[in-house]
Amino acid sequence: xxxxxxxxxxxxxxxxxxxxxxxxxxxxxxxxxxxxxxxxxxxxxxxxxxxxxxxxxxxxxxxxxxxxxxxxxxxxxxxxxxxxxxxxxxxxxxxxxxxxxxxxxxxxxxxxxxxxxxxxxxxxxxxxxxxxxxxxxxxxxxxxxxxxxxxxxxxxxxxxxxxxxxxxxxxxxxxxxxxxxxxxxxxxxxxxxxxxxxx
Amino acid sequence: xxxxxxxxxxxxxxxxxxxxxxxxxxxxxxxxxxxxxxxxxxxxxxxxxxxxxxxxxxxxxxxxxxxxxxxxxxxxxxxxxxxxxxxxxxxxxxxxxxxxxxxxxxxxxxxxxxxxxxxxxxxxxxxxxxxxxxxxxxxxxxxxxxxxxxxxxxxxxxxxxxxxxxxxxxxxxxxxxxxxxxxxxxxxxxxxxxxxxxx
Numbered sequence: 001x002x003x004x005x006x007x008x009x010x011x012x013x014x015x016x017x018x019x020x021x022x023x024x025x026x027x028x029x030x031x032x033x034x035x036x037x038x039x040x041x042x043x044x045x046x047x048x049x050x051x052x053x054x055x056x057x058x059x060x061x062x063x064x065x066x067x068x069x070x071x072x073x074x075x076x077x078x079x080x081x082x083x084x085x086x087x088x089x090x091x092x093x094x095x096x097x098x099x100x101x102x103x104x105x106x107x108x109x110x111x112x113x114x115x116x117x118x119x120x121x122x123x124x125x126x127x128x129x130x131x132x133x134x135x136x137x138x139x140x141x142x143x144x145x146x147x148x149x150x151x152x153x154x155x156x157x158x159x160x161x162x163x164x165x166x167x168x169x170x171x172x173x174x175x176x177x178x179x180x181x182x183x184x185x186x187x188x189x190x191x192x193x194x195x196x197x198x199x
Numbered sequence: 200x201x202x203x204x205x206x207x208x209x210x211x212x213x214x215x216x217x218x219x220x221x222x223x224x225x226x227x228x229x230x231x232x233x234x235x236x237x238x239x240x241x242x243x244x245x246x247x248x249x250x251x252x253x254x255x256x257x258x259x260x261x262x263x264x265x266x267x268x269x270x271x272x273x274x275x276x277x278x279x280x281x282x283x284x285x286x287x288x289x290x291x292x293x294x295x296x297x298x299x300x301x302x303x304x305x306x307x308x309x310x311x312x313x314x315x316x317x318x319x320x321x322x323x324x325x326x327x328x329x330x331x332x333x334x335x336x337x338x339x340x341x342x343x344x345x346x347x348x349x350x351x352x353x354x355x356x357x358x359x360x361x362x363x364x365x366x367x368x369x370x371x372x373x374x375x376x377x378x379x380x381x382x383x384x385x386x387x388x389x390x391x392x393x394x395x396x397x398x
Contacts, residue, residue, distance in 0.1 A: 050213035
């Protein structure tokens with residue numbers, strides 16, 4: 001996107017990111033969950049947040065559904081709107097990471113290019129985590145009845161049904177949520193976080 | 200703004216905001232600085248952030264100039280773009296506050312209606328802080344030479360010169376940055392924060 005603002009200058013914080021990390025014992029960064037609807041993103045994000053919080057970490061979930069009530073309230077589900085939505089989320093995630101927070105973002109984010117842009121904005125400490133569950137498994141779960149609606153044509157541009165999902169090619173972690181239980185998935189994730197983020 | 204998303208539901212964090220506060224010894228919230236260009240917003244925001252950080256608080260500056268490189272990179276300085284810019288900043292500030300952070304936002308935010316919207320989004324713990332310096336004082340300082348450019352007609356829609364600034368009517372705190380030194384202003388602000396945010 002072209003930058004429209006002129007006459008602006010970057011202003012630096014008076015402390016380094018590392019100073020924030022040292023205080024709290026862990027790095028800031030982004031755990032970028034991606035996967036189909038019903039692949040477990042929201043459930044795992046909020047459960048993981050709770051576990052890490054209980055360990056004393058500074059952690060916060062950015063959730064697709066929640067964000068759409070606020071920052072992206074002006075956007076729908078067309079390809080252009082999805083792209084802008086994910087762009088904004090990526091920018092917000094980067095700000096949280098800069099503030100030292102470990103942010104867990106839980107968005108379908110079906111396009112590689114959008115995820116790549118979010119990665120670029122956040123810089124190092126961006127971890128793309130693919131919650132890999134096949135569409136037929138997700139469709140069987142269908143906790144919100146969205147797949148059924150999409151199949152009946154009541155929802156357009158529905159990822160996995162009437163809109164594409166581009167699987168990650170070089171993500172940092174794959175969690176096979178098609179076969180692992182919530183508890184098992186959480187164990188994989190907490191182990192990963194301890195390894196990558198704790199000082 | 201009408202909500203364009205449908206089929207979305209709010210999902211709750213597994214811990215309350217108060218749990219986050221208890222861990223760190225202070226409330227999250229928003230210190231919303233407003234005032235003319237050169238009224239001291241950026242300087243005071245970053246110095247205050249450093250002071251509060253040194254006291255062990257979880258604090259983060261959202262700065263007008265910095266944000267425009269990212270989240271609002273697609274926006275300029277027209278009235279509509281400024282409104283959308285401030286809307287986004289208000290949403291981001293509310294997310295940070297929800298995460299337990301004391302966010303200091305440093306934006307001219309010249310329109311009452313925009314500030315009111317930011318207040319509504321953040322809920323309680325939103326503190327509007329007017330850095331009150333007369334335009335002639337700001338114009339004398341003019342550290343970036345922007346007033347001079349605006350007077351020469353090289354910058355359009357410049358607040359205080361060719362665009363309005365609507366003074367706060369019911370803000371939580373006024374800091375008279377037209378007469379107070381940076382040090383004096385910081386003392387006012389740290390005292391205020393201790394009183395309002397520490398548990």
